[in-house]
Amino acid sequence: MDAISRIEGHAYPFGRANVDTDIIIPAVYLKTVTRDGLGRCAFEVIRAEPGNIFDDPRYRHAPILIAGRNFGCGSSREHAAWAMADMGVKAVIAPSYSDIFAGNAFKNGILAVVLPQDAIDRLMQVAQDSTITIDLETQSVTTPFQDRFAFEIDPFRKFCLLNGLDEIGLTLEDSAAIAVHEARTRDQAPWLAHQY
Incomplete structure (x- = not known):
């Protein structure tokens, strides 16, 4: 697992609430035991929508995904974290997560940041044209416009992510x-x- 200290770049301004693991990676792709290549199958249902953000060149290979509340609900498929990591996502910012998804994300080196909805709304605006920075050491999310949002994280998970363990x-x-x-x-x- 790669160590995470600072994640900076464009973010997918996704924002949808109650996105379950079947939306993140459809069940038809759960037959594989390897993580490679799952990124191209991630969010397949959303990618079928015209003008979706996952196929927008502005966000291609974005390391951050901004989501709505209850992200990763549904079944406990670790493939969801595998697919997101394979598409290059290193962090998700949302108001809340399914406990199982948050655990799977952590075990696969994806930082799950919890911020209130007003912070999510602001980051969704910023993500349209600018980059976002997550600093795990200081536990903060910042923008080029002097926005600064502090987040909490379990000390054990922080230690593991910072050290790539x-x-x-x-x-x-x-x-x-x-x-x-x-x-x-x-x-x-x-x-x-x-x-x-």
Whole structure:
């Protein structure tokens, strides 16, 4: 997982509320076990609409998506986070999220920022023509027009995202202690080290 400190760029001014995981990635694409290529299938239903923002060249490869309340509701498909990451989204800003989606986003290196609706409305305006900056270290979202919105984040999630640590990375942080434990176990209980 890549470390996240500062995300700056254009943002998709999506803004829709109650966007479920089936809209983010339709069920027909859940047969894959790889993450590669899912980005082109993300928001397929929305992309079928004329003039949609996901095919607008102004927002192509935007690292930020601005959404409405209850983003990522519905089924608990991790493919939704995979698809968004594959399309280049590194952060979502919304008033609220489904708990499962927020967890899946975090585990896949996507920052889920919670801001009130008035901040979302302002960012939707700014995103039409200007960039937005998210600074995870200072927990703030800023615009070129001196807007500054503070957000809260769980300290553990902040630490993991800043250091690019997923569950495997966290485990490897303790590899020295794990090696000592395994050596001691081999000495004290050699029958546990039997190879099958």
